[in-house]
Amino acid sequence: xxxxxxxxxxxxxxxxxxxxxxxxxxxxxxIYQHCLRMLGNAHEAEDMAQEAFIRAYVNxxxxxxxxxxxxxxxxxxxxxxxxxxxxxxxxxxxxxEIRGTEGLDMYSQLASEERLPGExxxxxxxxxxxxxxxxxxxxxxxxxxxxxxLEEFSLQEISDILDIPLGTVKTRIHRGREALRKRLxxx
Amino acid sequence: xECNKESVELMHKYLDGDLYxxxxxxxxxxxxxxxxxxxxxxELKRTITLIKSAEHFTAPMDFTQKVMDRLPTEKKxxxxxxxxxxxxxxxxxxxxxxLMMTGMFASWSEDGQLVVxxxxxxxxxxxxxxxxxxxxxxxxxxxKNGKLxxxxxxxxxxxxxxxxxxxxxxxxxxxxxxxxxxxxxxxLETVDQMFEWMWYxxxxxxxxxxxx
Numbered sequence: 001x002x003x004x005x006x007x008x009x010x011x012x013x014x015x016x017x018x019x020x021x022x023x024x025x026x027x028x029x030x031i032y033q034h035c036l037r038m039l040g041n042a043h044e045a046e047d048m049a050q051e052a053f054i055r056a057y058v059n060x061x062x063x064x065x066x067x068x069x070x071x072x073x074x075x076x077x078x079x080x081x082x083x084x085x086x087x088x089x090x091x092x093x094x095x096x097e098i099r100g101t102e103g104l105d106m107y108s109q110l111a112s113e114e115r116l117p118g119e120x121x122x123x124x125x126x127x128x129x130x131x132x133x134x135x136x137x138x139x140x141x142x143x144x145x146x147x148x149x150l151e152e153f154s155l156q157e158i159s160d161i162l163d164i165p166l167g168t169v170k171t172r173i174h175r176g177r178e179a180l181r182k183r184l185x186x187x
Numbered sequence: 188x189e190c191n192k193e194s195v196e197l198m199h200k201y202l203d204g205d206l207y208x209x210x211x212x213x214x215x216x217x218x219x220x221x222x223x224x225x226x227x228x229x230e231l232k233r234t235i236t237l238i239k240s241a242e243h244f245t246a247p248m249d250f251t252q253k254v255m256d257r258l259p260t261e262k263k264x265x266x267x268x269x270x271x272x273x274x275x276x277x278x279x280x281x282x283x284x285x286l287m288m289t290g291m292f293a294s295w296s297e298d299g300q301l302v303v304x305x306x307x308x309x310x311x312x313x314x315x316x317x318x319x320x321x322x323x324x325x326x327x328x329x330x331k332n333g334k335l336x337x338x339x340x341x342x343x344x345x346x347x348x349x350x351x352x353x354x355x356x357x358x359x360x361x362x363x364x365x366x367x368x369x370x371x372x373x374x375l376e377t378v379d380q381m382f383e384w385m386w387y388x389x390x391x392x393x394x395x396x397x398x399x
Contacts, residue, residue, distance in 0.1 A: 016269065017258060025251040032246035046247060053254045127242035134241055149238040155203060174199040181227075181234045 005069055012060050024053050027070070030151065031077050037146050038081035040135045048084055052077035068157070075161045078143055085139050126187065133183045141176035148173060194224050198231055291385055302331035302348075308339075315353070327373070337371065344373035348384060352377065 005026060011019035031052055036045035055076050056063075063072050134142060147153045147161060155173070159166045197214040200206045206214070218225050247253075271278045303309060303316050308324045310317040315334045318324055322339035331348040345352075352375070376387070 017255075018269070020258065021251055021255050024254050028246040028250045028254075029244070032250065033244045036244050037241075046250070049246065049250070050254050050257060054257055057258055124242070127240055130237050130240060131242040134238065145238060149235060150241060170199075170203060170205075173203065174196075177199065177202070177231055177234060178195075180238060181230045184234050184237050185230055187237060 006065070009060070009063070009065070009069055012057070017057075020053075020057055023056075023069075027053075027073060030070075031073060034074065034077055034146065034151065035081050037131070037135060037150070038078070038139065038143060039084060044084065048080050049077065052080050055080070067160075071153070071157050071160050074147065074151070074153075075163070078147075078161060082139055082143070129187070130184065133180065136183070137176060137179055141172055141179060144169060144172045145176040145180065191223070191227075194218075194221070195227060198224075198228050202231065202235070291388055300331075301333040302329070303333065304329040341371045341373070345371050345375045346387070347375075347377045348387070350377075 005023060008019045008023050012023065028049070032045060032049040035049045035052070036042060039045050039048065052073065056073055059076075063069065134145060137145065143162065144158055147158045148155070153161065155166060155169050158173075159169045162169070194214065194217050197206065197210055197217075201211065201214060218228060301311070301314055301316075303311060304327065306324050306326060306328065308318070308322045309328070310319055314332070315336055316330050318328075318335075318337045318339040318341060320338040324339065324341045325343065327343040327346070328335075328341050329346045329348070330350050333350045334353050335345070335347055335350060336353050337345075
């Protein structure tokens with residue numbers, strides 16, 4: 001697959017726009033998911049994921065072929081989402097905690113969706129809960145935990161993606177793990 | 188070993204795969220004796236398993252299309268190149284046509300130069316080609332960018348390109364009167380339009396092909 005992507009990138013560099021569609025459809029789930037986990041909002045996530053691909057396309061000539069394309073793409077997406085979080089207006093989001101409650105967000109106020117029977121619900125709820133707990137981490141820890149355990153990058157690659165020293169990645173991943181350990185210990 | 192600091196540090200190094208053999212033994216030895224650390228270590232490993240099981244998401248159905256729609260328009264050159272690759276026959280035909288056209292334009296616009304077919308009997312005065320009285324010119328005569336005055340006889344076809352046939356007294360000859368201007372024992376053809384010139388070229392080309 002990597003070889004195919006490398007070929008496609010070459011074609012895009014030559015100016016063949018249609019080759020980029022294959023690149024997008026190969027990475028779309030990963031990048032969309034990454035943005036969603038960073039931002040916690042589906043609409044914003046779609047917007048940012050699209051923007052990430054467009055920036056990748058526009059700046060394709062600054063991509064060095066000898067490096068991994070996925071690392072480069074994640075770097076663009078991560079920077080975009082972090083920028084977005086910084087610029088965020090104090091707006092009302094459904095998943096923002098309701099004042100005066102503990103861990104209750106607007107989702108819990110909505111009528112729950114159709115229930116699935118038995119275990120499936122349990123495992124889906126657990127997955128959702130974990131996702132929620134990860135999203136509660138500060139962005140600088142969250143991004144690293146996600147890249148390491150959900151997107152399975154090596155620490156060195158994470159250091160490249162985030163453009164921070166390897167030592168810092170390690171310190172943050174330690175803290176992120178500890179923070180989540182405390183949050184998830186009673187699961 | 189001090190619990191909760193050094194050993195936790197070692198646990199994280201272990202999880203990152205950064206542990207030296209010696210440190211690993213050190214950690215193992217400690218875990219065997221310290222229940223609190225054992226518990227901590229277990230929780231950390233469990234946390235990682237849990238993180239990995241977090242809910243997965245997929246991009247909306249039309250995601251790729253939306254991205255493609257938002258991309259800046261590609262260079263025209265590439266669009267053409269792709270089109271050419273997809274239609275090789277049409278491309279070949281187009282290239283042939285272009286070459287043919289340029290060839291014709293080139294031969295049409297060898298500007299202003301008087302061109303006369305090679306016959307010793309023809310007399311050239313300025314831009315006028317004269318067939319002297321009492322002389323018979325053998326073969327076809329071609330005059331380009333010049334006037335032709337026929338006093339004698341031409342034993343063949345006459346082609347006038349971008350030129351005029353003039354009569355004895357210098358006045359212009361109408362098409363209907365051409366035959367009276369001396370003797371032409373063949374067809375007399377006047378070409379002064381691009382299209383006609385093309386037609387003439389094509390005809391002579393085809394004639395060449397068939398006689399060949």
